[in-house]
Amino acid sequence: MFLMWRITYFRAALQQAPWRVAVRGLVSWIVRVGAPAVVVGLAFTVGTVVSDSAAKGLVIGFWVVLAVAVVLVAGGLWAWRVSGLVDKEIRARYGVLREVESARLLVRPPVPQDAVALAATIDAEMLAGNGWTERNARVMVKAVGAGHPTPGLLVFEARSDGALVGGASVQPSDSDESSRTLGWWIGPQHRRAGYASEVVAALVEAIHDAGFPTVEIGTTESNLAVQRICDRIGATERDRRAQPLPNGSVVPGIWYEHRQVTADKP
Numbered sequence: 001m002f003l004m005w006r007i008t009y010f011r012a013a014l015q016q017a018p019w020r021v022a023v024r025g026l027v028s029w030i031v032r033v034g035a036p037a038v039v040v041g042l043a044f045t046v047g048t049v050v051s052d053s054a055a056k057g058l059v060i061g062f063w064v065v066l067a068v069a070v071v072l073v074a075g076g077l078w079a080w081r082v083s084g085l086v087d088k089e090i091r092a093r094y095g096v097l098r099e100v101e102s103a104r105l106l107v108r109p110p111v112p113q114d115a116v117a118l119a120a121t122i123d124a125e126m127l128a129g130n131g132w133t134e135r136n137a138r139v140m141v142k143a144v145g146a147g148h149p150t151p152g153l154l155v156f157e158a159r160s161d162g163a164l165v166g167g168a169s170v171q172p173s174d175s176d177e178s179s180r181t182l183g184w185w186i187g188p189q190h191r192r193a194g195y196a197s198e199v200v201a202a203l204v205e206a207i208h209d210a211g212f213p214t215v216e217i218g219t220t221e222s223n224l225a226v227q228r229i230c231d232r233i234g235a236t237e238r239d240r241r242a243q244p245l246p247n248g249s250v251v252p253g254i255w256y257e258h259r260q261v262t263a264d265k266p
């Protein structure tokens with residue numbers, strides 16, 4: 001499983017890299033792995049030919065095996081290094097928050113043990129509110145259960161009894177590197193208890209503290225709860241536009257932004 005997402009990262013990196021850069025990367029690893037292999041090959045050749053001059057076939061076979069092994073090991077190490085760099089970059093871009101506390105909730109990255117409870121927070125209203133398909137939700141829960149990276153995903157845990165109350169996603173903004181986009185949901189058993197108001201206020205604050213002066217929140221014109229929450233935390237409406245959603249629909253959307261309040265210098 002661990003290997004699977006490293007392969008996915010490697011393939012994504014290859015798709016984006018110009019082929020010259022990719023070839024240069026592979027060749028540099030072949031040189032690194034190949035140099036000691038050549039020494040081993042020469043030592044084998046000298047030792048074998050000196051002791052048995054008829055062993056030419058054996059020497060050729062050894063060099064062929066050595067060459068194939070060098071390409072395989074170098075290719076593997078190169079892929080591992082590239083996927084590791086991609087992983088590091090994604091963590092830096094998406095791992096803006098580690099833990100955030102509000103009065104009743106602890107916000108933290110998910111762990112595999114959360115998968116079942118996380119699935120229970122997903123219902124039709126959650127899917128509709130975030131414009132997700134059931135498949136989007138299944139993929140997320142599966143990734144959490146398998147311990148795969150889930151960039152930007154956070155879960156809300158009740159501090160009183162450890163119940164999983166909902167989740168959020170903090171993503172880089174499409175248009176502005178100094179901004180992060182926040183989305184969230186509360187599980188059906190925990191709605192209308194003020195959790196979203198509480199946790200969104202804490203998250204927005206924490207994102208600002210992490211160095212992002214603007215937080216963007218997108219919702220639909222029909223989602224009165226999110227509009228109410230945005231009003232309460234002091235987010236202002238930035239624009240209204242048709243919003244394409246992951247489930248393929250296009251809805252009338254509203255984009256809010258919350259700007260960090262900076263104290264006036266005396």
Ligand SMILES: CC(C)(COP(=O)(O)OP(=O)(O)OC[C@H]1O[C@@H](n2cnc3c(N)ncnc32)[C@H](O)[C@@H]1OP(=O)(O)O)[C@@H](O)C(=O)NCCC(=O)NCCS
Pocket residue numbers: 125126127128129130182183184185186187190191192193194195196197198218219223224225226228229232
């Ligand atoms: C939207 C949602 C997050 C609200 O969570 P919640 O914890 O129930 O919200 P709160 O209890 O903090 O209520 C916030 C405000 O919205 C109002 N509200 C809550 N649910 C509402 C609803 N279904 N319709 C209208 N208003 C609603 C509350 O009355 C409250 O208003 P108030 O401040 O005037 O008292 C939750 O219903 C949910 O997860 N929905 C599905 C996913 C979704 O829409 N996510 C948002 C995408 S950004």
